[in-house]
Amino acid sequence: MGGKPVSSLSLAAQALAEQMPHALWRANQTLSYQAATVSSGYLLMDEILPGQGWPGSVLIELLLQQAGIGEMQLLRPALQTIAAKRRIVLVQPPHLPQIAAWADWGLPAERLLWIKAKSTADALWSAEQVLRNGGNGCCGALLFWQTQVRPESLRRLHLAAQDTDMLFWMMRSLACAQDASPSPLRLGLRPVTNGIRVDILKQRGARREDPLFLSLQKQTSVPLDSSIPSSYHALLDRPASSATRTRNLPATLV
Incomplete structure (x- = not known):
């Protein structure tokens, strides 16, 4: 009887923690991460990522100086791992997939x-x-390109990601770095000679202050038909089939 009363807020927080233990982070956990991760394929990148890989069940923001600076090559190893068993979904890519x-x-x-x-x-x-x-085993990753997003929409997406084991990358403009976001992992990407610069803008635990420079392997083709000169594209481009009408038919395979 002499104990302190438990507030309804404390009970609600305890119930939430029991429902979503993988989504709860405590200050004493530093860089630990409970959700499943997928290796980035880059040793230096894995060393700075929580859990030594791309974390699932969360919103990951990649803030780009501009589209087509090497972000797809950065994700390539992880996408190859996922595509071995599950589908990859692209929503609103800036260029036609090849x-x-x-x-x-x-x-x-x-x-x-x-x-x-x-x-x-x-x-x-x-x-x-x-x-x-899509997180019932059929889809393993979602790549979503969008710049104009309200904070409440980001929260909805982040909450939806917590109920799945998918990897969820959202590509936005680097100018959005000053905007508030529920994402626990935000990376700024800029092009450099033969590679890409990665700035850790936000992450759980101690944040790396120095940028990371990754050398990206040169490819003879790119998965999105961007403004890169045609000599870097695959020799064969296949016209896309009719686009999906959202809220009606399932996604079109291209």
Whole structure:
């Protein structure tokens, strides 16, 4: 009877912790991470990532100086690991996916789903549905390109990611670095000669202050048809099939 009363807020927090133990981080956990991770394929990158790899069940933000600076090559090893068993979903990529290039990277076409939405609202809805319904073993990763996103939409996506074991990367502009975000891992990406510069903008535990410079292996093709000169593209481009009508038909394979 002499003990301190337990507030309803404390009980609610305890219940939430029991429901989502993988999503709870305590200050004394420093860099530990309870969710499953996938190696980035780069030793130096794994050393700075929580859990020594890309964490699942969370929103990971890649903030780009501009699209096409090597972000796909950075993700390539992880995508290859995932595509061996599960599908990869692309929502609103800035350029048309190239099947020939994906195949050249060892990523089977039947493992790729591309969703092209007509509006930002449709794109956000599509990404959330993939997270809520695709994590039952069929989808292993979601790549979502979007710049104009409200904080409440980011929170919805982050919460949806916590209920799945998928890897979820969101590509945004580097200018968004000053915006608040629920993402526990935010990386700034800038191009450098023969590679990419990675700045740790936010992560659980002690943050690395110095940038990381990664040398990216040169490829003869890229998985997205960007502004890179045609000599770097695959020799064969396959026209995309009709885009998916979101909230209606399933994603179109391209």
